[in-house]
Amino acid sequence: xxxxxxxxxxxxxxxxxxxxxxxxxxxxxxxxxxxxxxxxxxxxxxxxxxxxxxxxxxxxxxxxxxxxxxxxxxxxxxxxxxxxxxxxxxxxxxxxxxxxxxxxxxxxxxxxxxxxxxxxxxxxxxxxxxxxxxxxxxxxxxxxxxxxxxxxxxxxxxxxxxxxxxxxxxxxxxxxxxxxxxxxxxxxxxxxxxxxxxxxxxxxxxxxxxxxxxxxxxxxxxxxxxxxxxxxxxxxxxxxxxxxxxxxxxxxxxxxxxxxxxxxxxxxxxxxxx
Amino acid sequence: xxxxxxxxxxxxxxxxxxxxxxxxxxxxxxxxxxxxxxxxxxxxxxxxxxxxxxxxxxxxxxxxxxxxxxxxxxxxxxxxxxxxxxxxxxxxxxxxxxxxxxxxxxxx
Amino acid sequence: xxxxxxxxxxxxxxxxxxxxxxxxxxxxxxxxxxxxxxxxxxxxxxxxxxxxxxxxxxxxxxxxxxxxxxxxxxxxxxxxxxxxxxxxxxxxxxxxxxxxxxxxxxxxxxxxxxxxxxxxxxxxxxxxxxxxxxxxxxxxxxxxxxxxxx
Numbered sequence: 001x002x003x004x005x006x007x008x009x010x011x012x013x014x015x016x017x018x019x020x021x022x023x024x025x026x027x028x029x030x031x032x033x034x035x036x037x038x039x040x041x042x043x044x045x046x047x048x049x050x051x052x053x054x055x056x057x058x059x060x061x062x063x064x065x066x067x068x069x070x071x072x073x074x075x076x077x078x079x080x081x082x083x084x085x086x087x088x089x090x091x092x093x094x095x096x097x098x099x100x101x102x103x104x105x106x107x108x109x110x111x112x113x114x115x116x117x118x119x120x121x122x123x124x125x126x127x128x129x130x131x132x133x134x135x136x137x138x139x140x141x142x143x144x145x146x147x148x149x150x151x152x153x154x155x156x157x158x159x160x161x162x163x164x165x166x167x168x169x170x171x172x173x174x175x176x177x178x179x180x181x182x183x184x185x186x187x188x189x190x191x192x193x194x195x196x197x198x199x200x201x202x203x204x205x206x207x208x209x210x211x212x213x214x215x216x217x218x219x220x221x222x223x224x225x226x227x228x229x230x231x232x233x234x235x236x237x238x239x240x241x242x243x244x245x246x247x248x249x250x251x252x253x254x255x256x257x258x259x260x261x262x263x264x265x266x267x268x269x270x271x272x273x274x
Numbered sequence: 275x276x277x278x279x280x281x282x283x284x285x286x287x288x289x290x291x292x293x294x295x296x297x298x299x300x301x302x303x304x305x306x307x308x309x310x311x312x313x314x315x316x317x318x319x320x321x322x323x324x325x326x327x328x329x330x331x332x333x334x335x336x337x338x339x340x341x342x343x344x345x346x347x348x349x350x351x352x353x354x355x356x357x358x359x360x361x362x363x364x365x366x367x368x369x370x371x372x373x374x375x376x377x378x379x380x381x382x
Numbered sequence: 383x384x385x386x387x388x389x390x391x392x393x394x395x396x397x398x399x400x401x402x403x404x405x406x407x408x409x410x411x412x413x414x415x416x417x418x419x420x421x422x423x424x425x426x427x428x429x430x431x432x433x434x435x436x437x438x439x440x441x442x443x444x445x446x447x448x449x450x451x452x453x454x455x456x457x458x459x460x461x462x463x464x465x466x467x468x469x470x471x472x473x474x475x476x477x478x479x480x481x482x483x484x485x486x487x488x489x490x491x492x493x494x495x496x497x498x499x500x501x502x503x504x505x506x507x508x509x510x511x512x513x514x515x516x517x518x519x520x521x522x523x524x525x526x527x528x529x530x531x532x
Contacts, residue, residue, distance in 0.1 A: 333485060334483065336482045336493075337480065339479055341474055341498045341499075342479070347495065347496050349494035349495075350484075350488060351493075352488060352489055353458075353488070
């Protein structure tokens, strides 16, 4: 039995090596943007470029892209009154298409009030609890992920533009430290996979630079939108490590640092990934 | 399945033209093969049928099984010989039906 | 683990490679109800090769969402059109995928859907024409199993 499958596997290997080459393409074909001086990459490349043509096609058409179900749901929620103040997002922010343009591309951003950076999910919940006197939405809830997607979508095509200087710089350094720290039973850092080995396979997975410009992203595997910190958690589970908590200071620092690794990439939300 | 289905087709077409129709609807398409955290099987709940008619006449329909991905996407064509109204209907295992309508005009 | 640390063990066990095997579930003998479903659909009649084009990825990045596009050659007139197309997958727990029903008003016998494939397997289409003739086509899709995040 094992011998029979063994020789089958050898044949399959030969065939698949060739077809994998055809399907995933070569590095030269992956389009990116030139990185600014002092950046870790020479060329910054979106995760989109590492996916198959079928996966890219699902992202390219706004009707075929299932992420737009979330955009539409949140567009309705934007106008829906909630909480004891009797307000909707629209009461204060008007038309999201104009007032939220560019906001998602610059997150996480410094909050003077909280004396720390906040990301989109956190800002949405601050507005709900403080400004609307409504219940916060749970992380990973459909509502929070939909609204995050909707606001990021208002920046689609705009370059990722996080600020990393001033009070943000210790957070940036903290994120960088996490990125290069080996963790888990496999003793791998984010950089082991996404810096040293992008463009290669790790077992069945074709590794990208691990960019965040498409988040929240519709994952084919989960058949739903995934917020960024859920992906961070997944990557840490993958090396059999104990992940930080979603929306923790550690993941916030990491979000800031990884956003900088993709500085200038166009926002693709809602993107489609495997 | 409270969400509005997403439908894309042209607003107008020439007589005899064949148009493309794209539809996407929000649904988990629970296959009946999965188990919950306690190990209990999660019962099947899918959209099992989709139908499109134009001015009351059938254009395209299908029956669906649990092997259809969540948020079912269905794309097909239609020949336009007159102006009128498309009716779309998605039928859930629980008997509920989500419907939508789209009008199309004839190009001069 | 002696002198080898865990990371070295991981690298020895495959590690990162420029081009590698995508794991292929040893292609099980079709053990589901594919044959019965096809027989029920065709009434036991033989389906000829041809007329059908199946557009499916050679390698699906994830088996949970595999785009499938169908084209059947046909004039799609009241006298001569494609009536029904059955799709089955021979390596899923249940073979049934979908049955599409066309009419002359469809204009073209073309459609796209997205399907779930539990492992590397064949997707088989059988088309029934208005004159009762039958055509079939099949395509193998290699399904990648993996995905960061579990």
